[in-house]
Amino acid sequence: MDGDNIQADSDFGSDFDDDFDPLVGANDPALPSERYLDRELSWLAFNQRVLELAEDPDLPVLERANFLAIFASNLDEFFMVRVAGLKRRILTGLAVPTNVGRAPQDVLSDISQAAHALQNRHALAFHDLVRPALAEQGIEVVNWDTLSIAERESLRDYFSNQIFPVLMPLAVDPAHPFPYISGLSINLAIRVRNSKTGKQEFARLKVPPMLPRFVRVDRAEPVEHLRFITLEDLIANHLGDLFPGMEILEHHVFRVTRNEDVEIEEDETENLIKALEKELLRRRFGPPIRLEITEDMDEVTLGLLVRELDVTDKEVYRLPAPLDLGGLFDFSRIDRPDLHFAKHVPTTAVQLMPPEPNSEPDVFAAISRGDILLHHPYESFATSVQAFLEQAAADPHVLAIKQTLYRTSGDSPIVEALIDAAESGKQVLALVEIKARFDEQANISWARKLEKAGVHVVYGLVGLKTHCKLALVVRQEQGVLRHYSHIGTGNYNPKTSRIYEDLGLLTADAQVGKDLTRLFNELSGYAIEKKFKRLLVAPLHLRKALLKRINDETAAALDGRPAGIRIKVNSMVDEAIIDALYRASQAGVKVDMWVRGICSLKPGVEGMSENIRVRSILGRYLEHSRIFSFHNNGDPQVFIGSADMMHRNLDRRVEALVRLVAPEHLAEIDSLFARAMDDRTSSWWLSETGEWTRHDRDDSGQLLDDMQNRLMQQIGHRKRLAIRR
Structure with a gap:
């Protein structure tokens, strides 16, 4: 995942280098041959640092829970992309050079050993550290067995009305082959016995992902005292409703991670969007590369899953329930300010503040006075970059806007500003990178929406991802065209701008404007500009x-x-x-x-x-x-x-x-x-x-x-x- 991914607002940097090209400079005789650290193990060490924040008792406890969720989300993507890519290359016989000169099978073995240790430590951090700390503050994650009769009755009503209607148990027998298990879904593996024939059967039940992962036990309790039960625990204790007349013998939770990387041969396709949409459908059916199971799973059930999913013993992760602690992202919405980081409201950059207290800010006038270096999220994205583009869209003197879009949020005011500009007759160019990993479908949707509004949408250069963060506004001032530019380190995403630290430069420098004009011409046309003055x-x-x-x-x-x-x-x-x-x-x-x-x-x-x-x-x-x-x-x-x-x-x-x-x-x-x-x-x-x-x-x-x-x-x-x- 690129460090820009907004999945659950949580990506803490799983920047996977999917490049397996031969080493550059590996034969330098003046340097030791073993001079690089393994990049996969280095990434796992990064995620360990995230875990150490979750283990830190000096941090607010709901933030610690959030770091547990971030760790889980990061590791999911590491498996879906990096581990999956390594395994695919090995299985297909493609060369897999590594930056430490070791066999890729050995690298995979080291990854497995480190990942097992980290996932166990992650589970212990929840059970031994964060869960008790949450309970001390009146937020409990409880099991069905600990509930009172009245609480069980209340949850039974909730199950019957809100959960039961959307459940879909799938039998596995000669007439019903083993079902497809979607990646990252939480599932119940269930063994039942027919009370009439005595025959044992197997069924799979998918936990609905659209329902809350943690269910309130008593909704009447004040926010100072909250009790939750996991959705899978609640479902597991009502299996009799799903299999009437059958005896429930065993039920266990499992979760599969699949290869979800996307590969497109751009040189061999005439329509990049259609090819990408086809590949996105194929992504759903990538081969399994990790099987997580609860530690109480019996060997019969495990054997069936291993055989049907075709995974190895090293790809099985036996963990204490609950699996998928990414569900703890839900806790970030609990209204307990005392258990979160102290609230920080970004300030408006000093240079962009209006000269008079109640006057309207003029971004163009501010930039004209000199370059402005922005530092988000300490300084507001909304009153700087967003205001710059919104003012450009509304300004009758602005003739053209050119912008790159790598990732943006679902209700992006940036996209709306570009649409407003196009609809008002301005020339608008949006370079949308539809191959931004895990945001491909969202970016395709935005590209089509922009095209319908009259925006000139392009997709960059064949074989290259457009990752630069650029915006150029061309404005007519007293008969002369002037360029206003923004170059940033982060995406044009108001949502992530509140949690990502980034820098950006707003400038009216003519040379930067010329550089960006040439670069946009290269990206949208056939120009080849080899030299720039202030850009690399x-x-x-x-x-x-x-x-x-x-x-x-x-x-x-x-x-x-x-x-x-x-x-x-x-x-x-x-x-x-x-x-x-x-x-x-x-x-x-x-x-x-x-x-x-x-x-x-x-x-x-x-x-x-x-x-x-x-x-x-x-x-x-x-x-x-x-x-x-x-x-x-x-x-x-x-x-x-x-x-x-x-x-x-x-x-x-x-x-x-x-x-x-x-x-x-x-x-x-x-x-x-x-x-x-x-x-x-x-x-x-x-x-x-x-x-x-x-x-x-x-x-x-x-x-x-x-x-x-x-x-x-x-x-x-x-x-x-x-x-x-």
Whole structure:
């Protein structure tokens, strides 16, 4: 999953590199052969950091439950995409190079061992830590056996009226073959005995996914005292209603994860949308790659499932009930502010605040005064990027709007603004990436809606995903056309903008406008523009440009001049970039890396990377911005944009970075890195062995500084000062 996926508002960075191309730079004789950390195990280590937040007693308990759900959702997608991809390649005989030079079967074995350990730890975190902590605050997850007679009667009425009518038990016998088990669904495997013939039968019952996963036991209880029972537990205790006249012998819960990756040969299809829709239908029937069962399942039932689903013993995960703790996302809606993170209301960027208290803001006038660097969610997306596009749609002086859309929300005001602009006669171009993983169907729907409104919809370049985050507005001012641009690190998604940390630049710089005009022409037509002034663009030259800047810092250090590199990304996997950073370290360049998820680089190895530090920060917001900063002989070159350091981003996606030039913006980025890498900031530190160690307390046991909370305070203070002025 790309780090942008909005599944349950929870994606904490499962950025899977589905690139299996041969290693780049793997034969460099000046560097050790075993110089990369395994990317799959590194991703699992990332999800372990998410789990450590769930285990943290200092966090509000409903947020801990949310982190348990995030862990579960992340791991589901890891199996559906990454593990499934590895297995498919092995089974079909395709080459599967790995960045650690080991056989893919061995990698799968290591993944299985690590995933089993993590899933068991995840289950224990719920049962031994979070569930009791919730109960202490009056929120209980209970079992049917603990309920009173009155409570059971009340739930029986609920079952009869709200659940029973939508249940569909499926028998398995010579006349009824084993049914298809949909991916990620919760199911009951049921064995019954015919009271007349004595014959045992098997049935499968799917737990309806459209019903609440956790059912209130007593709806009259105040919010301070809530009791829930899982939907599958409630159903399991009413199986007699579904199988009248039969004796219920056994019932157990199970869940299947399937290969849900999508593959399209774009060069061989004339209609990308139709081909993608066909592939999405096929996705539902991908082969199983994980079977989760409750720990009480008997061997007869397990044997049947293993045989019918064709899974191996290593693909079976025996866990304590309940399965699928992703259902805990429901708890995030419980109205107990004392058990959530303190509410934070994003501020309007100071530069975008109206000059007079009750006057209407003018985004174009604000941008005209100078570049504006936005930092979401501390600064509001609604009063900045969204307001920029809405004002452009309504402004009669605006002639054209061009925009990329990778992921957006279901009721997106961004899409509505583009539709309004087209319907008012403006030229509107929307580059919709319909291959954004797990958002394909939603993006197809948006593309068709935009086309019906008169928007020019294009789907980018064949063989490439368009991942850059760009918007260009062309406005006529006193007979002259002026360009207003936005380049961001995150999607045009008002929903995720409230929980994803991202940066964005609003600028009226003519050069940026020209760069974006050329880039949009390339994406929508046949132009090939190889050079840009303030942009670095993949796949044409982003890799080369970054390698050149890393090598320039290396040369400076070798000449005895000051040098430094600082990088913030979601994933650091690309071998050529990593090798260049190793060589920079060997030359004496200090390299600071701030990585949210996967990191294949080994820091702190004597003679290779002793000058490299790697830190990771996780918290209430998902760190999502990408920053590249180079000392450049005292004239810093700093870029922000959409690209991670992965093969797919550098070679098979359209990505864009923009260079920041305003001194105050360079100072702001410098301050961000200084705080992130400070030993007094709570973070995880990566060792050369691939272990991440959490540093959240000082030697005296005091909690270290929470960077995200600190930024909320600082940016809020900045706004208050601006208002006083």
